[in-house]
Amino acid sequence: MSVSFDKKDGNVVVVIGTGPGGGVLASELAQKGVKVVALEAGGRHGPEDFVNDEWASFGQISWLDSRSTSGSWRVAKDFSGLPAWIVKGVGGSSQHWAGASLRFQEHEWKTQTVYGNVTGASLLDWPIDAKTMDPYYTKAEEKLRVTRTGGRKGLPGNNNYKVFEAGAKKLGYKDVHTGRMAINSKDYDDFVACQQTGFCFQGCKWGAKWSAGYNEIPVGEATGNLEVRINSQALKIEHDASGKVTGVIYADADGKQHVQKARIVCVAGNSIESPRLLLNSASSMFPDGLANSSGQVGRNYMRHMTGSVYATFDKPVKMWRGTTMAGIIQDEARHDPSRGFVGGYELETLSLGIPFMAAFLDPGAWGREFTSALDQYENMAGMWIVGEDMPQETNRVSLNYDVKDQFGLPTPNVHFDDHPNDIAMRNHAYKQGAAVYDAVGAVRTFPTPPYPSTHNLGTNRMSDKARDGVVNKWGQTHDIKNLFVSDGSQFTTGAAENPTLTIVALAIRQAERIASEMSKGNI
Amino acid sequence: MSYVKSLTRRDLLKTSVAAGSLLVIGGGFVAASNAAWALEVTHLKSSTMATLIQMARDIYPHDNIADEFYAAAVKGYDTAESKGPVEEGIAALNAAATGRGHASYLATGWERDRVDILRSMESSPFFQQIRGGLITGLYNQKAVWPVFGYEGESFSKGGYIDRGFNDIKWV
Numbered sequence: 110m111s112v113s114f115d116k117k118d119g120n121v122v123v124v125i126g127t128g129p130g131g132g133v134l135a136s137e138l139a140q141k142g143v144k145v146v147a148l149e150a151g152g153r154h155g156p157e158d159f160v161n162d163e164w165a166s167f168g169q170i171s172w173l174d175s176r177s178t179s180g181s182w183r184v185a186k187d188f189s190g191l192p193a194w195i196v197k198g199v200g201g202s203s204q205h206w207a208g209a210s211l212r213f214q215e216h217e218w219k220t221q222t223v224y225g226n227v228t229g230a231s232l233l234d235w236p237i238d239a240k241t242m243d244p245y246y247t248k249a250e251e252k253l254r255v256t257r258t259g260g261r262k263g264l265p266g267n268n269n270y271k272v273f274e275a276g277a278k279k280l281g282y283k284d285v286h287t288g289r290m291a292i293n294s295k296d297y298d299d300f301v302a303c304q305q306t307g308f309c310f311q312g313c314k315w316g317a318k319w320s321a322g323y324n325e326i327p328v329g330e331a332t333g334n335l336e337v338r339i340n341s342q343a344l345k346i347e348h349d350a351s352g353k354v355t356g357v358i359y360a361d362a363d364g365k366q367h368v369q370k371a372r373i374v375c376v377a378g379n380s381i382e383s384p385r386l387l388l389n390s391a392s393s394m395f396p397d398g399l400a401n402s403s404g405q406v407g408r409n410y411m412r413h414m415t416g417s418v419y420a421t422f423d424k425p426v427k428m429w430r431g432t433t434m435a436g437i438i439q440d441e442a443r444h445d446p447s448r449g450f451v452g453g454y455e456l457e458t459l460s461l462g463i464p465f466m467a468a469f470l471d472p473g474a475w476g477r478e479f480t481s482a483l484d485q486y487e488n489m490a491g492m493w494i495v496g497e498d499m500p501q502e503t504n505r506v507s508l509n510y511d512v513k514d515q516f517g518l519p520t521p522n523v524h525f526d527d528h529p530n531d532i533a534m535r536n537h538a539y540k541q542g543a544a545v546y547d548a549v550g551a552v553r554t555f556p557t558p559p560y561p562s563t564h565n566l567g568t569n570r571m572s573d574k575a576r577d578g579v580v581n582k583w584g585q586t587h588d589i590k591n592l593f594v595s596d597g598s599q600f601t602t603g604a605a606e607n608p609t610l611t612i613v614a615l616a617i618r619q620a621e622r623i624a625s626e627m628s629k630g631n632i
Numbered sequence: 633m634s635y636v637k638s639l640t641r642r643d644l645l646k647t648s649v650a651a652g653s654l655l656v657i658g659g660g661f662v663a664a665s666n667a668a669w670a671l672e673v674t675h676l677k678s679s680t681m682a683t684l685i686q687m688a689r690d691i692y693p694h695d696n697i698a699d700e701f702y703a704a705a706v707k708g709y710d711t712a713e714s715k716g717p718v719e720e721g722i723a724a725l726n727a728a729a730t731g732r733g734h735a736s737y738l739a740t741g742w743e744r745d746r747v748d749i750l751r752s753m754e755s756s757p758f759f760q761q762i763r764g765g766l767i768t769g770l771y772n773q774k775a776v777w778p779v780f781g782y783e784g785e786s787f788s789k790g791g792y793i794d795r796g797f798n799d800i801k802w803v
């Protein structure tokens with residue numbers, strides 16, 4: 110933690126963001142002997158100051174800077190200033206993620222080939238595949254100690270899972286279990302097993318859930334090769350006359366601006382801030398923003414097809430007790446166009462406390478139809494739907510010049526319209542989710558609309574050809590060889606699975622590549 | 633909540649007029665008719681605060697939650713800054729009530745009739761402000777969580793690993 114690099118040191122790699130992408134990359138590079146300065150927009154929080162309180166935690170760790178929304182998605186109506194529910198701080202959104210750690214299915218790397226032409230969708234095959242990623246997935250699963258992989262046992266099922274599992278089995282679903290979770294199913298040397306506390310989204314106070322913030326960053330810092338500069342928000346990436354990037358302008362906690370020189374810059378600010386930074390870095394040489402010769406920066410924003418199903422019963426469930434998301438039905442994750450849509454979805458247990466349930470069950474609703482549901486809170490079970498959404502060029506993060514942030518820079522606008530395939534899939538999932546609960550005697554079921562996006566993907570997509578995307582198969586920008594993208598914005602398509610494991614696997618792979626290219630003198 | 637001290641039921645009945653609901657409106661305060669609690673009102677008219685409390689209950693009616701908690705959820709509007717828009721909003725609410733033949737919103741006896749009045753102004757910024765504010769104002773009061781069975785913070789108790797995370801028997 111003590112290392113400090115000179116701002117004029119142009120030999121360091123600057124990583125922007127310390128979440129599951131940037132945090133893992135920074136730590137991995139440091140462990141390979143590469144000098145890294147990680148710029149983190151937020152502060153440092155951890156198990157010692159996380160709080161078991163939904164709104165207090167939201168205020169403590171969320172990214173709350175001004176953002177706007179447009180498009181026909183319901184989030185734009187319900188939460189117009191909050192398109193995404195993500196974290197600002199060391200560890201990024203791995204602080205509040207649920208821990209679900211699933212590999213892509215093989216076909217999900219090649220959706221253009223497998224799904225064929227889908228009107229209005231900009232499907233594209235990834236330039237990598239399941240075989241390429243297999244060893245990196247294994248490394249990621251080891252790093253995250255993912256349950257039900259590498260011989261690790263699953264978590265025990267809580268009450269919410271028991272209802273979910275019973276309904277799923279009655280319905281004939283086969284692939285039902287307590288998930289592959291980056292949550293310890295036993296004690297390890299440094300970290301304890303899950304204590305079934307709940308509040309996974311508020312940061313795990315036991316440190317039993319993997320976070321880049323307290324599992325990866327300290328390992329990197331201990332090498333003496335990693336300096337994490339907190340409260341340091343990147344504003345602009347600079348380049349020289351040859352087009353190579355040379356450093357990053359950032360603002361410190363007092364708003365004072367600095368330049369950190371860099372040999373390589375890796376952008377990992379999440380799929381809203383990463384394209385925003387590239388767009389805000391426009392120059393006379395790159396008038397449309399950095400790495401944007403394709404015009405694809407900010408486009409193909411994906412957020413997963415999501416929704417929730419809650420149900421009330423005539424007996425208590427107490428769904429808030431225990432691990433928030435340790436339960437999954439995978440039978441619908443397959444690609445089976447006979448259901449009326451391409452791609453698939455996962456059903457995963459989920460619970461919210463009363464404060465968030467009031468805000469999210471049916472935003473805007475009031476009166477007895479709504480309150481009589483909350484009155485049954487103790488008897489309520491819940492699940493989340495997460496499925497592959499269609500990439501669309503018009504779904505995009507762009508700059509809102511009408512609203513400036515605290516540094517005077519244009520804020521991001523997030524535009525999203527559901528694709529007909531997303532809507533068909535969501536309706537199918539609502540029906541199946543309700544059927545799961547009806548099978549075990551639900552009194553009422555509630556098809557709950559999407560929350561602000563937790564899975565923000567795809568705004569700097571990976572592509573084989575430079576004209577189709579922003580980065581190549583290494584996450585290196587097609588246009589600028591010492592500029593990389595290291596977060597979920599690389600995603601070519603979204604797949605049905607929660608994205609963090611894939612983001613981590615890509616970061617591990619990218620760290621190998623960058624270290625190797627540096628040692629060869631190629632960058 | 634800022635309670636009026638030493639108020640007896642007798643005092644209440646002497647000095648105030650009962651509202652249509654179970655609230656008692658006095659000079660500078662609103663109270664429960666059984667004197668269980670009272671809320672000082674500084675900037676708003678007492679009748680406005682009482683109407684606001686009833687409106688809050690009609691928006692998010694929970695029969696097991698006492699008025700006291702609805703009062704706590706809206707007491708933050710009793711400020712110099714909020715006074716103008718809130719008095720105006722409540723006046724509009726009362727105008728909608730009188731337009732339907734009721735003496736006032738509070739004097740509208742049936743919830744369904746009050747809800748009809750609220751529906752008629754559902755899209756107004758005033759209604760949306762009050763409704764939106766209640767989401768945290770009402771449901772984030774730790775004191776109401778037990779009504780829903782919600783147990784809140786659990787880390788200090790060691791989580792639920794030994795306290796029933798998987799204790800249901802009916803499935």
